[in-house]
Amino acid sequence: MTIAVKESVSRESSSIYINRDLSWIEFNWRVLEEAQDPSTPLLERVKFLSIVSSNLDEFMSVRVAGIKDQLKAGYLKKDFTGYTPAGLLKRIMKRATKLVSEQYKTFREISRLLAKEGLIFTDYESLTASQRKAMDSYYHDIIFPVLTPMAVDQSRPFPLVHTQAVYLAVVLRLDGEDEGEEPYFAIVQVPSNLPRHIAVPTRSNSKKQEYILMEDLITQHIHTLFSGYTPIAVHGFRITRNADLTLNEEGAEDLLEEIEKELRRRRWGAPVRLEVQQGIHPYALEVLQEEFELTEHIFEIDGPLDLTYLMKWAGSLTGFEHLRYPPVEPEYPKELLDTDDVFEKLRETDVLVYHPYESFDAVTDFICQAAYDPKVLAIKMTLYRVSGNSPLIQALARAAESGKQVTVVVELKARFDEERNIAWARKLEQAGCHVVYGLVGLKTHAKITLVVRQEEDGLRRYVHVGTGNYNDNTAKLYTDIGLFTADTVIGEDASALFNEITGYSSPHEWQAFGVAPTDMKDKLFALIRREAEHAAAGRKAHIIAKLNSLSNQQMVDELYAASQAGVKIDLIVRGVCCLRPGVEGLSENITVRSIVDRFLEHSRIIYFENGGDPELYLSSADWMTRNLTRRIELICPVFNDRLQQELIRILQLSLHDNVKARILQPNGMYARVETQEEPLRSQFKAMKIGSWKHGRVKRQTSHEA
Structure with a gap:
């Protein structure tokens, strides 16, 4: 299509389009603004700070990684917004660097406000003698047994550094060795299965709760890991790797096994971004740059690396409800509240449910009633992202075990949820469900459930169509809409859709969809x-x-x-x-x-x-x-x-x-x-x-x- 444009439309950009990746960075700025907004409750501001980090992690590991792949392949063509890969990458990094700087400025401001509320982020040097003693004991009893110092020298190559994990780079000198000699280098992973923020015993006559970062505690005791060596410098670093899966679906005899292999390969993805603690020792930075082959795209962080941990920390606090949004209790949809038979109600009228203001329990109950109803012959459903302990999975398994025809289209390629979906797929197969992994080259992102029921006047189809995933956890955090209907035309289209996904069917002449x-x-x-x-x-x-x-x-x-x-x-x-x-x-x-x-x-x-x-x-x-x-x-x-x-x-x-x-x-x-x-x-x-x-x-x- 040709778009007629007057020459006067030129603005900051000569293109009539906005670049996708630059637009995404503007979106993450808007998330950061929520962390900066004084009207946002303080612990909610902490959560928005965490979301900025997790968003940026995914952006770097997928979008930026893809641009770097283009550069590596020698791709020079401009996209439809007028950017070459090289030009776009330069602009992205400039904006991302500014975003991260502003994020940590916000973190410092929020930390000051938290301190006024009695929640203090402190360091080892600021502790009292009794507090230090308690933290020393915590280190020796809890942290030290978990740590693994990993030396890097001629006989010990650089170990695998996991993507987005926090490590300490340690520069050492052999005791008695001349200061002019090249120093020794080692890394230590900060355990991800222990609390990142450690609660310090309160001071006498104080109600304030202090927290110390685990890496600060490890740094203070780093000498315990390297006897005979003197630590010269200890600084944190974090690598982000390419996390995009590259699948050969047509050549894969078993897609599930192929994805499991790719997940293992993801751990070795090409480095995309290196974050280092501000003031890192030059020798440590040189070693890391050489190992990861990164001469640019290095972020010096003025604060704790990886603020995603703040989400868990803020969620674990008790007694600070005045610093959160008031809880929302989703109401059960009134149309379904006064009936024990959802199918009877849907024969009368369609029902719309608006989450999180209305409860996702309505969806769960619909599936559960179908699973236990002896008149239900078949249940067909798509699953893209489900929660860790989804009641829907239990209901589908129960339906299959009772002899119903249960077909579940599980999307194994849902990014970063692949492992969870593999686990659900195996469980459903064991229960007797027909598990389908979709069509080659296509992700199944549609959200639909079809229930086929034998009734007095013949078979009837009941359908739920949603804008969001069948996930009871995210349904409390995302705004989504679901439609329950027994409409004949929608039901027929739903059957045709599942037949296309699971079988050999020519493209359907859709009546409604x-x-x-x-x-x-x-x-x-x-x-x-x-x-x-x-x-x-x-x-x-x-x-x-x-x-x-x-x-x-x-x-x-x-x-x-x-x-x-x-x-x-x-x-x-x-x-x-x-x-x-x-x-x-x-x-x-x-x-x-x-x-x-x-x-x-x-x-x-x-x-x-x-x-x-x-x-x-x-x-x-x-x-x-x-x-x-x-x-x-x-x-x-x-x-x-x-x-x-x-x-x-x-x-x-x-x-x-x-x-x-x-x-x-x-x-x-x-x-x-x-x-x-x-x-x-x-x-x-x-x-x-x-x-x-x-x-x-x-x-x-x-x-x-």
Whole structure:
């Protein structure tokens, strides 16, 4: 598609697109802003700091690793946003370095505020004599037996350094040896199975709780590991490796075994980033650079390495509830509350469930009732990411053991959850479930359950379609939507979808669904073009899309074309957005907003005005190339008028948020909403169960916001 653009659209970038990876860094800045926000409860700010680190770890190990692979392969071509791999990598590292610097500045500020609350991060030198004695005992009794000093010399090659683990680089001198001799070098891994922050016994007449980092304690006692040597310097370091799996699915006789092999290879992935403690000894840095073959992309950290540990630390504290968000108790969906038979209720009406404000127990109960109901003949389900002790797995196993036909599509390639999914796959197979690992070259990302039940008037299908994973833990932290329905058309499409995944079936003529990679993109394009036709004819034309990411060039071009045709387009995109809104002659009819708040915005909802006859869809897919072309995804229409109104109100909540929403500017940067209106914080408003089910969206008082 050719996009007509006036020459005057030039802004900070000459491209009409925003680069995906640079857009992602801007997203992580928004996460960091939540850690900096004084209105965010203090321990929640600590958690946001941790999330910034975990986000950056994954970004480096996957996205940056991929760019480095391109450079290694000699790939010089520009991407559609105008960046070569070399130019993009340089820009990424510049922005990431600034981000990390700001993150640790924030960490120091939060540490000062925690100290005022009686939670003190201290060091060994600041302890009293009695506290030191207690910590000495802790080191000798608990830490020392676990440590393994690993020397590096001619007879002992550099040991395996695990990705994202914290190590100490130790520079030593042999006792009695001349200072001019080359020093000795060793590394010590900081145990990851012990608490990183160690609680120090309280001082007399004090209620303040002090914590010392385990690596600080090891550093103070490093001489106990190297008798006959004098430690010259001890500094922390951390390596990030390429974590992207490279699978030969077609040549793999057993995909499960192939992924297990790749997981073992991941430990040896090429180094991507080296983090070192500020002030590291020059000899130690030289040795590490030589071993990891990194002359750049080295981050000097002014503070503790790897702030991801803060999440566990903050979660373990008791007695500081005033420093957290008030707990949210999800309500059980009212439509399902007064019935013992979910199938009877679904024969009457469809039901929409909005997590985390409404309980995920409704989904669990649906699967459990199906597992125990003697009239249920078959259960088919996709599993992408499940929790560590998922009740759904137990229910599916029980159903199979009772003789029901249970088919589970387990996605073994769900990044960083591969090992857990392998374990679930084996357990389900042992229980008698038919376990399918999807189609070669495609991740199964659709979230759908099909229950086939024998009833008096024949077989009936019951379907659950969701925007998020079947994970009871993340359902408390992510905003997601699930649709329960007994609609005949949706049921028939659900059966056809599972038949395509598990058997040999030609692409289906979908009645309701749009399914990637075969026809979802074309269906979405057709719906967008239909809005453009409505606008051209003077009819109502409006698109609202709530997504996690938008990075597919063709999709961006379609939205640009619709904007030029006069379609009003409101995009609610939490993370990456490659579309540049508000550009004269191109996208002046498009707004893009991102909401980063207490819960991770994860629901995917699409609204088409359709000339006054609105259509609404739920989707498992973001508008990224991988979702549209390399994954099994689905969009599902919501037919029920009442549920359509509920979805519209959810969208309106996001569009009216003026507390946590940021608006994407034409230059690729984000700005908070500036308004004189009363504050409205969409997630807090949604906590008032029913705000999206009844009436219009009302603004909150300052107190409510």
